[in-house]
Amino acid sequence: MMSTDFTWLIGGPQGSGVESGANIFSKVCAEMGYQVFGKREFYSNIKGEHSYFAVRVSDQNIHSNVNDVTLMASFDAETIFRHFNEVSPGGGIIYDSDLDGVDTTNVHTLDAPFKERLHSFLESKNKPFTIVGALEIAKEKGITLYPVSFKKLLENLSEEVDNPKLRGLVRMYNVLAVSMSLGIVKMPSNSLLHSIEQIFSKKPQIAEINKQAANYSYNYATAKFDGFNYELTGTQKQPKTILVQGFHGTALGKMACGCRFQPYYPITPASDESVFLESNEILENLDHRPGSTAVIQTEDEISAMGMTIGAALTGTRSATCTSGPGFALMTEALGWAGINEVPIVITNYQRSGPSTGLPTRHGQDDLLFSVYAGHGDFPKIVYASGDVEESFYDTGNCFNYAEVFQVPLIHLMDKFIASSVVTCKRFDSQKITINRGKLLDQVDDNYRRFEFTEDGISPRSRLGIDNGIFWNTGDESDETGHITEDPVLRVKMMDKRMSRLDFILKNIPESEQVVSFGIEDYTIISWGSAKGPILDAIDMLKKEGISIGFVQIKLLHPFPGDYVKSLLSNAKTIIDVEANHSGQLGKLFKQNVQRDIDYFILKYTGRAMTSTEVYDSLKKIIENKADKREILTHGA
Amino acid sequence: MALKPAEFKTDVHNDWCPGCGDFGIVNAIQMALAEMGVQRDKTAIFSGIGCSGKTSHYINTYGVHTLHGRVLTFAQGAKIANPEMTIVAVGGDGDGLGIGAGHFVAAGRRNVNMTYIVFDNGVYGLTKGQASPTLKLGEKTKSLPSPNTNYNVNPIGLAVASGFTFVARGYSYDVRHLKDLIIKAVKHKGLSFLDVLQPCPTYNDINTRDWYAGKDLMEEAQSRHSRIYKLEDTGYDPEVHYSEEAEVNERLTQALIKSLEWGNKIPIGVFYKNELITPYTQRLKDKIPNYFENPPAKQSISKDGKSITDISKILDSMEV
Numbered sequence: 038m039m040s041t042d043f044t045w046l047i048g049g050p051q052g053s054g055v056e057s058g059a060n061i062f063s064k065v066c067a068e069m070g071y072q073v074f075g076k077r078e079f080y081s082n083i084k085g086e087h088s089y090f091a092v093r094v095s096d097q098n099i100h101s102n103v104n105d106v107t108l109m110a111s112f113d114a115e116t117i118f119r120h121f122n123e124v125s126p127g128g129g130i131i132y133d134s135d136l137d138g139v140d141t142t143n144v145h146t147l148d149a150p151f152k153e154r155l156h157s158f159l160e161s162k163n164k165p166f167t168i169v170g171a172l173e174i175a176k177e178k179g180i181t182l183y184p185v186s187f188k189k190l191l192e193n194l195s196e197e198v199d200n201p202k203l204r205g206l207v208r209m210y211n212v213l214a215v216s217m218s219l220g221i222v223k224m225p226s227n228s229l230l231h232s233i234e235q236i237f238s239k240k241p242q243i244a245e246i247n248k249q250a251a252n253y254s255y256n257y258a259t260a261k262f263d264g265f266n267y268e269l270t271g272t273q274k275q276p277k278t279i280l281v282q283g284f285h286g287t288a289l290g291k292m293a294c295g296c297r298f299q300p301y302y303p304i305t306p307a308s309d310e311s312v313f314l315e316s317n318e319i320l321e322n323l324d325h326r327p328g329s330t331a332v333i334q335t336e337d338e339i340s341a342m343g344m345t346i347g348a349a350l351t352g353t354r355s356a357t358c359t360s361g362p363g364f365a366l367m368t369e370a371l372g373w374a375g376i377n378e379v380p381i382v383i384t385n386y387q388r389s390g391p392s393t394g395l396p397t398r399h400g401q402d403d404l405l406f407s408v409y410a411g412h413g414d415f416p417k418i419v420y421a422s423g424d425v426e427e428s429f430y431d432t433g434n435c436f437n438y439a440e441v442f443q444v445p446l447i448h449l450m451d452k453f454i455a456s457s458v459v460t461c462k463r464f465d466s467q468k469i470t471i472n473r474g475k476l477l478d479q480v481d482d483n484y485r486r487f488e489f490t491e492d493g494i495s496p497r498s499r500l501g502i503d504n505g506i507f508w509n510t511g512d513e514s515d516e517t518g519h520i521t522e523d524p525v526l527r528v529k530m531m532d533k534r535m536s537r538l539d540f541i542l543k544n545i546p547e548s549e550q551v552v553s554f555g556i557e558d559y560t561i562i563s564w565g566s567a568k569g570p571i572l573d574a575i576d577m578l579k580k581e582g583i584s585i586g587f588v589q590i591k592l593l594h595p596f597p598g599d600y601v602k603s604l605l606s607n608a609k610t611i612i613d614v615e616a617n618h619s620g621q622l623g624k625l626f627k628q629n630v631q632r633d634i635d636y637f638i639l640k641y642t643g644r645a646m647t648s649t650e651v652y653d654s655l656k657k658i659i660e661n662k663a664d665k666r667e668i669l670t671h672g673a
Numbered sequence: 674m675a676l677k678p679a680e681f682k683t684d685v686h687n688d689w690c691p692g693c694g695d696f697g698i699v700n701a702i703q704m705a706l707a708e709m710g711v712q713r714d715k716t717a718i719f720s721g722i723g724c725s726g727k728t729s730h731y732i733n734t735y736g737v738h739t740l741h742g743r744v745l746t747f748a749q750g751a752k753i754a755n756p757e758m759t760i761v762a763v764g765g766d767g768d769g770l771g772i773g774a775g776h777f778v779a780a781g782r783r784n785v786n787m788t789y790i791v792f793d794n795g796v797y798g799l800t801k802g803q804a805s806p807t808l809k810l811g812e813k814t815k816s817l818p819s820p821n822t823n824y825n826v827n828p829i830g831l832a833v834a835s836g837f838t839f840v841a842r843g844y845s846y847d848v849r850h851l852k853d854l855i856i857k858a859v860k861h862k863g864l865s866f867l868d869v870l871q872p873c874p875t876y877n878d879i880n881t882r883d884w885y886a887g888k889d890l891m892e893e894a895q896s897r898h899s900r901i902y903k904l905e906d907t908g909y910d911p912e913v914h915y916s917e918e919a920e921v922n923e924r925l926t927q928a929l930i931k932s933l934e935w936g937n938k939i940p941i942g943v944f945y946k947n948e949l950i951t952p953y954t955q956r957l958k959d960k961i962p963n964y965f966e967n968p969p970a971k972q973s974i975s976k977d978g979k980s981i982t983d984i985s986k987i988l989d990s991m992e993v
Contacts (some may be wrong), residue, residue: 067993215888279991295974298754319961320981328972328982329961331753335746336779343739343746343776347719348754350737350747351970354755373740433980463992464982471975500735501755501970503714508730510738511722519685519730520738 041071041096042142043467045218046106046123048089048116050146051082054211056629057236058110059090059458061215063280065224066094066234067460070274074099074360075458076645078673081305081396087115088144091459096272100424100569104649104671107267108221110188110214114139114168115146115391118155119673121171126179127266130172131217133210134184151673183221183262183351187213194253200246209250216251220258220267229255274659276405277463282453284310284426285463285524287384290432291356292330293466296382298355300333300344306399306455311431338363342383343369349374349381350509352476352499354436356382359476360559361390362402363670368410371445375415377509377518378534379486380439380474381448381652382432387451387645398643399452401565404621408448408594416537418442419594421449423552423568426461428454431591434549435471441474442541443580449593453566453616453645478503485516493536525592538595553604559659560586562601562634564593564622566645567614573648574655585655590622597630605630612658614638616646620666637666674710678703681713685730692882694871695724698792699731700810704848706734711759719748721764721773728763729854738855742773745780745789749953752787755970756954759859760787767797767805770826774806780864780908782837786952788858788865791828792845796878802876803901815878829932832866833925833945838952839865840911840928840945844901845872846882850941852856856866857943863952890937898975904931904942913947933937 045062049055056077063073074093080086093102111117114136124130141152155322164170172182187210195203203209205610212233221228230248237244271394288310291299301311315332323326331348335341341357348355359367376416385407389400407419418438422428428450439446448635456533475496487497495516498505508518513530515521521530542550554572561571568589588604590597605611613623613634619639623634638654640646650669659665679704706716716734720726722741729736734799735758739747748762769777769791781790793870795808802816808828813820832840839861843851852867860867872882883889887899904911909931913924928945953961975981 064993131886141802166925274993278993279988280993281991285991289987292984292987293980295972295980295982297972297974298750317987321986322973323981323983324973326967326973327963328967328974329964329969331957331961331964331969333753338774339743340746340779341774343743344753345749347737347747347750347752348969349750351751351755351758353972354974355750355753355969370740370743409917432783460993462987464984465981470978472978473975484836499970500717500737500751501715501758506733506735507716508736508738510730511740512738518736520727579731614705625712 039270040092041272043094043107043269044091044103044105045088045108045110046091046120046410047110047214048087048120049111049113049211050085050115051079051088052084053113054208055090055226056087058215059092060236061212061232062218063092063458064204064236066092066269067278067280068228068232069224069271071096071269071272073280073458073460074101076102076453077456078644079198079397082593087119088387089116089120094566095516098378099573101648102645104647108218110213110218112210115144116142117168118147119151121175122158124175129181129183129221129265130175131185131221132168132172132215135188136168138167140165145414152596153563163213169335173382181265183217185217190254190257194250197253198249203246203250207248212247212250213254216254219259220255221262221265222267224269224273226252226255226311243274255339255423272307277626278460279463280458281425281458282309283425284313284386286422286428287358287432287448287450289464290429290469294316294354294433294471295471296354296356296436298331298348300334300335300341301358302338302363303343304360304363306388306452307358307363308383309455310358310384312385314667321474332365338366339370342367345381346370346374346379349379350500356384358384358386360386360388361406362393364403364410371417372411372413372415373511374445375411375417376511376534378443380443382435382439382446384447384448384450386455387449389641395643397452399616400643401451401616401621403449403566404564404593404617405624408625410447412599414531414535416442416444416541417594418444418446418533418541418592419449420446421565421591421593423565423589423591424463424529425454425457425459429464430468433471437470437472438541438545440476441472441495441544442537443474444537449565451566477502477505479503484594486518487514487530489516489533491595493533493540542597544596545592547600550597551601551604552589552591554587554589556586556588556604556608557586558609559612560588560605560610560658561612561614562588562590562622562626563614564590567616570648570651571614572647574651577648577652578655593625596625596629601626602630602632610635610658612636612638612655614651616640636663639666640669641673647671676707676710678707681733683733685897687731689724689955690725690875692874693724694790694845695728697848697870698790699728701848701851702728702790703732704852705859708852709856709859710873715757716750716759718930719744719751719760719762721768723765723768723797724766741813742768742771743776745773745776748787748795749783751758752769752785753954753957754968756786756965756968757814761790761859762787763790763792765805766791766793766795766807770806770831776854777831778835778960779882781832781837783953784836784838784864784950786954788819788855790855790867790868790869792826793868794871794877796873796876798873798876804873806969811939812879814876816876827932828868829944830929833928835867835930836950837862838947838950839943841866841943842868842870842941844870844885844941846885849904850903854943860869861946862948863950864939870941900937901939901941904940909942911943913949916949929960
């Protein structure tokens, strides 16, 4: 039997329920046993601009999106104009037949550069600049069109269930479109109704209306639209599967590993994590004494960082969560945490920079900035997770590293992960170990916070414990923490702190520094969320008998240069894949491994890589047809 | 139990200029802490950057010398994580009302139960005497190339408007009065602000000790602090007694009006006090019932190196 690999895309104006539509679809597919990988794209806008969700569904393990859309569900004109050409031959498009006459000038949210490209494409196919024109091209490609008047559908439904309120309830279009999609692919309707019930469990009245609409639309589709090339009828469910949003990994990781203080300033795409933590601020403990996370919304990121440090000085596991612009504001205090050896975790959900950049779009832009963040030399750790599941366990490790090595730690995440919805194995908090390093519960006399020790790490007191008095200062200090400008002491203190970098490399297990997925003649190095598209692209090539190696570097600072070098000694061609302009990992690699990158595969459109385009570029590299810098551009 | 101020002194060499007003403030803090008998290891001084920033090194409690303008952020983080600490934050007027003004306003809104003392001398001393936020427009202290081109901020007025629930002013050469104010500020339930007029003998040649003493005034008989008078001596009542709008507005307004007095008559003492506004920690307790018994800093998070947090209910809701 052929395996299932299906991509469903729903689009619409922001605020029209695209996200909840996608959540219903994802939940139904996950409940029916499929693996789900969905990602959301949206403008920096509250209402009106185009947003879309592409949900890939498979009975195999998947880690990314692909270029081709199998079935597109649209209820506005813009979605058709922007995405009709992504639907693959044999696929389908559900669209609102009342939109037939709309031309591109009627859609004011179509921006000029896109419109220009669209027009020249339609022109090249001799089509008018209308929905009809676009859909004719689709039809000629062998795509099945599913016209439906959403207005009429609602009118009929409203009569049938005798509920005049439903008439003209545009907010229901999303549910209608989802249900129609599921009808077309023959997904059993009970799973649809069940998912709606669950998603709206706190609003039974809304659940009821949605169920009526879903049922009606589903039946309409099964009665009217038969014979689609693809079916999603369910598959063997993997036990212990959860359907999570991207930010759930670090949020749940923080809860599980004992982070009890998180100040933050609102910023996309990071705030979701803090809001989730606050929504779950009271924690259940196995010792039956409830715990809690104090989540504090601050006046800016500088304050968030100051509070994080202040709380860490009390011995509390503390973190903040931000994105590039916010992290930029935090860097002065990052150095303070560095010189005072304060363990804190900064979760950075990166987005496209520089400056405000593409505020709601993806980018792995902050690697070098993180490595070099702050003025002066001080030890820190930069660590990156490759997907949601990893990020849960990594979060636990990150707090251990910060406390054991007494350094600030930057945990790099990104927008691709943050706004993805995926199935993965249920997180196991029993796998999270907690190591607080040299944190003291009680202190003997003559305590000195920055005492010179053999391993360069001093016992750490905390504010408020008996005999534990210490001083901190952003100035250079002596062992007690009082200011010094003595040149000899200065050297000793700098050496003490900076020796931490080697110590970190020696003490973090290699398996947590770097993950090798095999070394081949052609081997990829990468970091962070590029992992998913890379793994899927490698799988695609493997089916053609081509083996590509892959080394995922998770510990980015201090950089495990020697280890990476030895790992790659048999690799002939090194390919760096990442989502930024300059190949930032490549630069770190060159500096630390003293070896050139042979090819770069880079993407900086602000959209996540698909495995299709990584595959295409890898293929070109193997066939010796690639540019030194392969630049990926897929995605609206 | 009252302790001796000496117990709150460190042996760190104090490098403030001779005659600096900061000495009076650090002495008053030590006297206040001693008189209150606070436990040294349950107390922390947080300081900003500048001459006043060194204060935390001279006091024998936990001492955290932070960043320029950011002292309140560090201090609030510590207090919220461990509410049983007594926390006093200190900094200069440039630190708190210039670079740190945003945090000052936000701290007022939050009303975290701690004390903030501003060493208010009108100049940036450590960088050689530039104009700071409280220096008046058109004034030229001795190292300014030309008269100050900025209007001054009104620290008392800003504190009142920002939501500080205890707002007072002291004078660094009236150490006993200042000590009493600090005790009141620390005992206050909420965020207390203390603006301390503090002559900088090196760079502020306008608001000098003699100026505060009124030596330039024409009157024959001068008292020691003739420009300065105490609000409490005038029957001024700073306290909001009940939470009706009219009462609150009256106390706020009188504090604002008093804050505008300057020149030949400068009030010190408590301008405003309102314990009817809940402190931030109390607001947290309203959401997190056992916050005071089990605050972030006291929570047990592991047993035998394993997580004890049970997230299974959340995971159940995500399971498909």
